[in-house]
Amino acid sequence: MSKWPTKDGQFLIVPASDPISPGAQRHRLTALAVDTFGQVPIIPVRDGSDRLIGALLGTPIDLDRHELPKRLTLSTTITAESVDTAIEAEIYRLAGSYIFVLDLDGLQRIYLDPDGSKSLVYDPATRLAGATAMTLMDEPDYYARLKLDQHRQLDVTHAGWFACGLTAHHGLFRLICNHYLDLASFEPVRHWPRAPVAPSADPAPLFDAMLARIRETVEILRDGADAHVALTAGTDSRFVLSALRPLAQDIDFVTVAAPGAALDVAGARALAGRFNLRHLLLPFRRASRQQAEAWQIRAGHCVGGANMTMHPSVQPLAESFFIGGLGGEIGRGFLWLNAAPETLLDAANIIDRLKLPREPALLDAVAAWLAPIAHFDTLFLLDLAYLELRMSSWAFADAYANPVRGELHPMISRANFEAMLAVPAQMRREGTAFEDAIHRAWPDLLIFPINRYGDWRDPAKRALDILSNPRRVLRKLRQLTLLRRHAV
Structure with a gap:
């Protein structure tokens, strides 16, 4: 067992009435508070009436004002009716890497940036959300709740990962991009896209x-x-x-x-x-x-x-x-292999394209993810799978x-x-x-x-890649075989 590492750079989002987390610095919002460990930039966010409505965590970049903001003031007054439109227009215009915590008149939500590059996990039982499992539980609980069998089945030590909101711990879930966490229900809610992106005749x-x-x-x-x-x-x-x-x-x-x-x-x-x-x-x-x-x-x-x-x-x-x-x-159809807009898509097919094993909990999670958006065409669904089930779940x-x-x-x-x-x-x-x-x-x-390379080294590299990483080659062959069977 490793020495327990520091929590530097991590955070917890808790009710403001809760006691401050040991070793943390508290940043109080309204009903919520953000407890940070080490250096975590916190940028207060106010609406057009100068009312504090939340905070940005991380490194948002405001291209319109050409700055790393120290505070952000939205152009409109936010209401329950306007909140969805306002957040899409005023928060998602930002570049950078960030999390937005909304704390407004009974609306408490957590949003990720467009690819979830600052990740967040949450525990519905304890009603806590934070950077990683180690911020939500102590060391004995961390090891007691590890899903070791699933960790092995997904080959996480090598090339696998916990996709689609799953994590390595019982009762702990990951928020994936394009969803916010509703802190009233502790359920994720999709907020983007509302419709497919229209193709451009001249990109x-x-x-x-x-x-x-x-x-x-x-x-x-x-x-x-x-x-x-x-x-x-x-x-x-x-x-x-x-x-x-x-x-x-x-x-x-x-x-x-x-x-x-x-x-x-x-x-x-x-x-x-x-x-x-x-x-x-x-x-x-x-x-x-x-x-x-x-x-x-x-x-x-x-x-x-x-x-x-x-x-x-x-x-x-x-x-x-x-x-x-x-x-x-995402601009090159990463998961599109042998797919067309009308190709039938199910949870097993998506998992095969991700080169992950058909582990039962993962099959259930992907099926639940797919059901409410199954009306989109297959290529757009595969784009969303790439953003949400690979990048948001694996890369970050x-x-x-x-x-x-x-x-x-x-x-x-x-x-x-x-x-x-x-x-x-x-x-x-x-x-x-x-x-x-x-x-x-x-x-x-x-x-x-x-x-x-553009010379003789290219075929030599392909041979060396096969010899040095046979596990990767086997995963690719398995993916191609399963996709062919699915097509038949």
Whole structure:
């Protein structure tokens, strides 16, 4: 059993009448309070009548005012009738990584940012919500409630995760993006989307506007804090880099030389050398057993894999924001394999596409998730599954575990997701919208191939990937086999 780690960077959301959590700093709202451990930015939110209606936790970025807000004042007075429209218009216009706690006249809710990049779990029995399991329960309770059998069945230590609101603990649930937690019922409620995103005949202006938002997001964060931008050989890294062309000489870029990352290291070095970028190459540092166990606790035992083993490598960024490129795969139909708008979709098919086992509790959870939105076409449902069941459930379950000041992905915002979802289906399958946008913004970046060496090393890499990670190959083969059976 590992030494119990600190709660630094985490929080609890509790009734204001409850006693303050030991070791926490209390931020009182109205009926609610936020108890924070260590450095957790709290931004008060007022409506148009200057009434306190809640708070933002994390790093929201206000592109309209070009600032990291210290307080946010909405343009309208919020009522029970207008609250849904107002939050979509005034909170979800923000970029960055945040949670919004609404505390208004009998309406107490918790909202995530558009991809849930600051995650939240909740316990309906104790009526508590917080960053991770370790903030909601003490050490003996944490281990007593662990679902060890399900953890093994989902292969969480390696590539699996707890999806669709499930967690590694009995009676504890994860809020997933596009849902708010109603603190009256302690039930999640979907608030987006109300309808499919209409396709655009010409996505070029949408992507150009997205590049401008990415550039402004990074510029605001860089001007207010130390920050490093991830640099790899991938599509989304190149897309973000193209957005930063006017700022590129004044930005610090970073790559981790992790096992299996030789292509990313080579691509990053080539880009940095060709375009004279300030580039930090961090050597790989493998986590000790104690470090890996502490990381798992801070992630609630809900994910494992590469981040668990390599997280000490980013320790040099402890005082810096890490700016990544997550979020772009929604614009390329990540889960669309062999699917068409009319393809029949059920819980088993979605789980197969996620490359997860058909574990009974997961089947039930995905079926319940699918039922109220089954009227959407299959491709849009798979987009929502990618955002909610993969990204929100997997990519950000470790939001409080890594040793950086904060992590932020400028492709994640409501406006950016709607832009990517508006790309016609064929263009999304081919991924051309991204390369076309890179070509318009910084064409010389395409001198170097994306996700390839462009020489004899590419077939050698494919062979090495198979030999070095047979578990991944088996998961892919299993996915393809099950999808073919489903189609038949």
